[in-house]
Amino acid sequence: MSPQLGTFTVPAIDNEPMNHYGPGSPERKALQAAITELQQQLPIEVPCVVNGKPVKTGNLAKQPMPHDHANHLCTYHEADPQTVASAIDGALAAKEEWQSLPWNDRAAIFLKAAELVSGKYRYKLMAATMLGQGKNAWQAEIDAAAELADFLRFGVKFVERLYSIQPEKNSGGVWNRTEYRALEGFVLAVSPFNFTAIGGNLCGVPALLGNVVFWKPAPMATLANYITYQIFTEAGIPPGVIQFVPGPPPEVVAQAINHKAFAGLHFTGSTFVFKKLWKDISSNLDIYRGYPRIVGETGGKNWHLIHGSADTRNAVLQSVRAAFEYSGQKCSALSRLYVSVSQWENGFKDQLLSEVAKVKVGNQLEWSTFVGPVINRIAFDKIISYIQKAKDAGGQILVGGTGDDSKGYFIQPTVILTQDPKSVTMVEEIFGPVLTVYVYRDEEYEKTLKLIDETSAYGLTGSIFSNSRAPLIQATHKLLNAAGNVYYNEKCTGAVVGQQPFGGSRGSGTNDKAGSMSIFYRFVNARSIKEGFVGLDGFNYPSNLE
Ligand SMILES: NC(=O)c1ccc[n+]([C@@H]2O[C@H](COP(=O)([O-])OP(=O)(O)OC[C@H]3O[C@@H](n4cnc5c(N)ncnc54)[C@H](O)[C@@H]3O)[C@@H](O)[C@H]2O)c1
Numbered sequence: 001m002s003p004q005l006g007t008f009t010v011p012a013i014d015n016e017p018m019n020h021y022g023p024g025s026p027e028r029k030a031l032q033a034a035i036t037e038l039q040q041q042l043p044i045e046v047p048c049v050v051n052g053k054p055v056k057t058g059n060l061a062k063q064p065m066p067h068d069h070a071n072h073l074c075t076y077h078e079a080d081p082q083t084v085a086s087a088i089d090g091a092l093a094a095k096e097e098w099q100s101l102p103w104n105d106r107a108a109i110f111l112k113a114a115e116l117v118s119g120k121y122r123y124k125l126m127a128a129t130m131l132g133q134g135k136n137a138w139q140a141e142i143d144a145a146a147e148l149a150d151f152l153r154f155g156v157k158f159v160e161r162l163y164s165i166q167p168e169k170n171s172g173g174v175w176n177r178t179e180y181r182a183l184e185g186f187v188l189a190v191s192p193f194n195f196t197a198i199g200g201n202l203c204g205v206p207a208l209l210g211n212v213v214f215w216k217p218a219p220m221a222t223l224a225n226y227i228t229y230q231i232f233t234e235a236g237i238p239p240g241v242i243q244f245v246p247g248p249p250p251e252v253v254a255q256a257i258n259h260k261a262f263a264g265l266h267f268t269g270s271t272f273v274f275k276k277l278w279k280d281i282s283s284n285l286d287i288y289r290g291y292p293r294i295v296g297e298t299g300g301k302n303w304h305l306i307h308g309s310a311d312t313r314n315a316v317l318q319s320v321r322a323a324f325e326y327s328g329q330k331c332s333a334l335s336r337l338y339v340s341v342s343q344w345e346n347g348f349k350d351q352l353l354s355e356v357a358k359v360k361v362g363n364q365l366e367w368s369t370f371v372g373p374v375i376n377r378i379a380f381d382k383i384i385s386y387i388q389k390a391k392d393a394g395g396q397i398l399v400g401g402t403g404d405d406s407k408g409y410f411i412q413p414t415v416i417l418t419q420d421p422k423s424v425t426m427v428e429e430i431f432g433p434v435l436t437v438y439v440y441r442d443e444e445y446e447k448t449l450k451l452i453d454e455t456s457a458y459g460l461t462g463s464i465f466s467n468s469r470a471p472l473i474q475a476t477h478k479l480l481n482a483a484g485n486v487y488y489n490e491k492c493t494g495a496v497v498g499q500q501p502f503g504g505s506r507g508s509g510t511n512d513k514a515g516s517m518s519i520f521y522r523f524v525n526a527r528s529i530k531e532g533f534v535g536l537d538g539f540n541y542p543s544n545l546e
């Protein structure tokens, strides 16, 4: 091990500037070229990667493209039990060297990874995200380019700050220190389909702290996650530190959770799956060496509250974006809208319907498309069935309500007006382009706050629109636990790393706040060291003396 011959300061960092992809711009041309190049290579073959070596199990699965489901983006090798076992063994073998690497070297690897994401591989990663996860250019830019680079760069900064948190006091002749050890064992990262950046962050956070990570990507994000893995490797993450293990989710994850060296879960996905994994972990407590850290960010049933004093146009446009961008497939997506009757009848309704009518739905590779496909057949059927349930319950479809799954999984942006604020589409996560509106009486603002608070099991994001201060204050106070991310006069999607730490509580997760320092606390195990410089002369304390 080489000596550390200085105290190093991480370079200044900032959010990754976003490209805009306007007509004729160089970035539009570069992205188009990357998409075309990728399309010419389809389908890509993706192996598991264990100890830096590709493993081709021959158990093949496909990642179909949501806008063109007859064709697939990649064929990937699913891990079998032997592959899972060797991935865990290999990670544990890589642990000692990785956790002993000087911090500045680990930091440098992650800073380099950020440069690869924002530079050399930007368009390739975006192309894979667009083709595989159905994002249009802007949605891919904010995810695969900007947010992933931000997670990596800010992560380094947060860990630098975490490591600098040291005991406040040293008694005479004593030096106190806190060490932030990696967890004892391996961390299991289980990532969702909808954000390429989240996949990178779920394995990046623990790895940056010296942990070794078993990464099970989401089937519908396999290629983008594989490219992310390759970027980590090119940046210098040693073999075995992150093991890339796609495979049948319940089996692969269960095998990892049932291993005695399982030390932590870093999960993002649905509430249902997270609860199941938590229960599975709990029932294994006797086999583990310690108490595993469990971090999970999960579903949402996010709301906009439009007060009578709001700027109508802003509230309408923000609502259209929040409900329908990326086809409503963000955990933060707007899906229940509470509008005062004075707003609704004096322009909100007309503007909402006229703006939604302008939304272009279709192939996300066409530049003017705002709403692309939903991710797969299961999602398509589920969303359509929610629309049907809303109709059955007396909901009025104001716009949309239909889908077309003949080539891709397209669903029209749908706005439902309900008289029942606790109808099913006001309560349950749909994860599609479906917005349900409840119109409240202006004088029942306070009652509406209670309604918002009590309607759903989630607590992820929410926005309050008002041009007066008092309604903002009142809602913020009454909705204390209804959202982990609250916005004033801004849409409820689009949290930025380092600006709005992200996460919610209640059914929405452990709220450890991705994109902030607090998530890093969860994947270290602090050790206090006290060093004495002055020896004892005798064992008696002064109080023992005659
Ligand atoms: N709060 C957040 O920060 C956040 C961010 C993104 C997505 N999400 C949530 O994620 C969900 C959408 O993503 P998704 O469809 O990929 O979620 P999902 O729960 O279906 O899958 C998430 C991960 O769990 C795995 N998985 C699925 N079933 C499993 C099982 N039985 N055992 C073990 N692993 C299993 C999947 O393969 C995937 O890797 C939504 O509910 C959304 O709100 C939350």
Ligand SMILES: N[C@@H](CCC=O)C(=O)O
Residues within 6 Å of the ligand: 194, 195, 329, 330, 331, 332, 492, 493, 494, 495, 496, 502
């Ligand atoms: N961080 C994202 C949501 C991630 C979940 O899908 C946002 O704030 O919109």
